[in-house]
Amino acid sequence: MLIKVAEQIGKNAVTQRAGQKLFEMIQAELRSGRQVIIDFSGVEVYSSPFFNNSIGRLFADIDEDAIRKHLVIANITQNGEQVVRRVIENAKAYYSLTPDERQRQDDVSREFFDSLDGL
Amino acid sequence: MEPEIHTVQVPSFNSARHDFARMAAIEKAISRATYGEIVEFRFNDCRFIDPAGVVLLALFQRRLRERGVQSRFYNSTMTPAIEANLVQNGFARAVGATELGRTGNSIPFREDLAQDEDSVIEYLREDWLGRGWVAIPQAMANDIAGKLLEVYVNAFEHGSSTVGVMSCGQYFPKKRVLTLAVGDYGVGIPSKASQYYKRDKIPGNEALKWAFTRGMTTLINQGARGLGFDFLREFVQVNNGHLEVYSHNGYAEVKNSGVTFESLSTYVKATMIRVTLSCDQSVYRMPDQGVKTFQW
Numbered sequence: 001m002l003i004k005v006a007e008q009i010g011k012n013a014v015t016q017r018a019g020q021k022l023f024e025m026i027q028a029e030l031r032s033g034r035q036v037i038i039d040f041s042g043v044e045v046y047s048s049p050f051f052n053n054s055i056g057r058l059f060a061d062i063d064e065d066a067i068r069k070h071l072v073i074a075n076i077t078q079n080g081e082q083v084v085r086r087v088i089e090n091a092k093a094y095y096s097l098t099p100d101e102r103q104r105q106d107d108v109s110r111e112f113f114d115s116l117d118g119l
Numbered sequence: 120m121e122p123e124i125h126t127v128q129v130p131s132f133n134s135a136r137h138d139f140a141r142m143a144a145i146e147k148a149i150s151r152a153t154y155g156e157i158v159e160f161r162f163n164d165c166r167f168i169d170p171a172g173v174v175l176l177a178l179f180q181r182r183l184r185e186r187g188v189q190s191r192f193y194n195s196t197m198t199p200a201i202e203a204n205l206v207q208n209g210f211a212r213a214v215g216a217t218e219l220g221r222t223g224n225s226i227p228f229r230e231d232l233a234q235d236e237d238s239v240i241e242y243l244r245e246d247w248l249g250r251g252w253v254a255i256p257q258a259m260a261n262d263i264a265g266k267l268l269e270v271y272v273n274a275f276e277h278g279s280s281t282v283g284v285m286s287c288g289q290y291f292p293k294k295r296v297l298t299l300a301v302g303d304y305g306v307g308i309p310s311k312a313s314q315y316y317k318r319d320k321i322p323g324n325e326a327l328k329w330a331f332t333r334g335m336t337t338l339i340n341q342g343a344r345g346l347g348f349d350f351l352r353e354f355v356q357v358n359n360g361h362l363e364v365y366s367h368n369g370y371a372e373v374k375n376s377g378v379t380f381e382s383l384s385t386y387v388k389a390t391m392i393r394v395t396l397s398c399d400q401s402v403y404r405m406p407d408q409g410v411k412t413f414q415w
Contacts, residue, residue, distance in 0.1 A: 014236045014268055041410070044257075045240050045265045048350060049272050074412040079262040081411055083350070 001029050006042030013043050013080070019053025026054070030062055030070050037072040046080040048087055055084060056091035064092065122189075125152045126159045132172030134300075134393055139365055140385040142175050149179060154187035162197040170287040171300035171393045173210050173228060178304050178389050180214050181230075181282035190214065208287055226250075226288030226299070233283070234275040240264045242286075247299055252290045253398040263396070266354045270301050270392050273348070280305040295398040302391040308366040323369030323382040330364075331371060331378065352378060355394065359402040366390040 003025055009018040026036045058067055073084060127148055130141040149158050160176065168176075180190045192214055194202050205211045206218045208225035226247050231239065243264040248255070255263075274284045280303035288299040306314070309326035313319065321329075331348045348364075352373050355362040362373040367388065370381045397403075 010237070012237055012240055014240065014265065014272075015234075016272075044261045045268070047236075047265045047268045047272065049269075049276075068414055072412065072414055075410040076412075077258060077261075077410055079258070079265065081413070083265070086350070 001026070001034060002037045002039060004039045004041065006040070011043055012045045013040065013050045014045055014047035016049045016053045019050040019057075022050075022054040023057050026071070027058065027062070030058060030067060033066065033070065035070045035072065037074055039074045040077070040080060041075040043076075043080065046077070046083045048083055051084050051087035052091070056087045059088070059091040059095040123152075123156045124159055125149060125156065126161060129160055129162050129165045129168070129172075129176065131164065131166045132168045132175075134169050134171045134363070136370070136383065138172070139383070139387055139391075142172070143385040143387045146175075146179060146387060146389075149183060149188075152183060152186070152188045157189045157191060158183055160190065160192045162193065162201055165201055166198060168201060168204065169300070170208075170226070170289050170298050171302070171391055173205070173208060173287045174285045174300045174302040174391065175387075175389060177210060177213060177228065177230070177285050177287075178282060178302055181285075182304055185282065192216075204289075208289075210287070224290040224292060226290065226297075228287045229285065231271065231275075231284045231286075234271070236268060236271070239268055239271050243267050243299075247288050247297065250290070252292075252297060253396070254400050255403060259403060263354070266350050267299065267394065269348075269350055270394075274301065274303045274305065274390070290398070296395050297398060298393065298395045300391060300393045302389050304389055307388065307390050308364075309369050310367065323367060324380040325382075327364060327366065327369040327371040328380045331380075351394070355396075357404055359397055361395040363393045364391070365393075 003022070005013060005022065008025070009021060012018075022038070026038070029036045055071075055073075058071075073081075076084065125148065127145045129145070130138065132138045132142065152158050176192075180192075183190050192205075192211070194205075194211070194216070197205070202211075203223070204225060206216070207223050209228040211218050213228055213230060227242075229239075229242055244260050248260045248263060271284060271286075274280065282304050284301060284303045286299060286301040288297065290297050308330045309321055309323050312321045312326040312329055331352060351362060354360070355373050356375055356378075359375050362371075364371040365383075365387060367390075368383045368386045370383050372379050372381075
């Protein structure tokens with residue numbers, strides 16, 4: 001499956017809404033083990049909410065190896081690549097945690113703020 | 120019966136911390152005005168007002184309007200330079216004056232009641248970066264617009280501001296810098312952190328530090344997020360810019376030399392983000408103009 005992002009959402013890959021649209025187009029394909037090429041030709045501006053809602057979310061329920069194998073990101077600018085790589089890194093860290101572990105991470109932060117009471 | 124009139128003197132405002140303290144005092148004073156009353160803003164002592172000050176005044180006016188309080192801005196008390204600035208950047212018109220026009224070094228005042236990213240990108244690229252004050256390639260302008268857009272997205276996602284998000288900018292020719300201020304009257308970063316962690320009070324400096332931590336987000340069950348400040352911090356540091364965030368009593372400052380967080384003794388209900396970029400193109404690490412295809 002080839003998706004030309006500029007044709008689908010325009011030249012700004014920035015909104016959560018646009019990210020959601022892309023996510024809905026690619027999720028089933030990747031789950032079925034089919035290749036997806038996302039072509040960013042003509043896209044000018046990139047922002048993390050778009051990638052959080054499109055590619056980052058894939059890591060919630062699709063195996064990382066399957067994403068690596070089947071998802072191709074094509075014709076993206078250096079800035080776009082920087083944003084998507086950071087989003088993927090963040091998503092992998094987040095979704096690698098179990099719900100219990102996420103809860104514990106929140107608890108650690110809460111304990112951190114609790115510890116400030118004594119200062 | 121005549122409505123009660125509250126008079127405030129707007130101070131000079133250059134985004135120093137004591138300037139915010141003075142604005143905090145004004146915010147507190149005008150919060151006492153009630154429905155049907157009038158707040159007069161006078162500028163007798165004001166010699167300069169930067170974009171963050173303009174945004175704060177606009178936030179004050181909109182909040183007063185929400186409460187049914189009338190605001191009056193007395194241009195007869197302004198210096199010619201202040202009046203020209205407020206007319207040029209569109210603030211005067213936004214608060215009820217009839218003057219039009221934009222010239223000089225002002226970057227127009229902007230008010231977003233709903234999230235409209237495409238329009239914000241055009242504002243950043245054309246009105247802020249595209250006026251010829253900084254000679255950078257289009258790819259760089261796109262890069263900067265994308266990173267600053269994160270500020271707006273953050274404000275809409277986290278802020279819940281009933282008066283929307285406001286912004287204003289200015290070019291300072293002597294310093295050769297461009298400034299952009301973005302403010303809202305949302306819940307604020309310290310309150311958001313307190314809500315999320317179910318704690319009564321989190322010190323301002325720690326709340327801001329938390330907001331700048333990669334991956335931290337107050338949006339529960341929405342997946343991995345929380346990169347907005349991270350991208351902006353990195354960009355500002357790499358390109359020798361300056362970023363300040365004021366939210367309630369929390370303050371963060373990002374410079375090339377590092378990031379500092381403070382708890383202030385004063386409290387402003389608004390959240391204000393102020394970005395300053397150099398117009399010296401030699402400081403910018405220019406992106407590669409090519410495109411790339413990859414799997415990771």
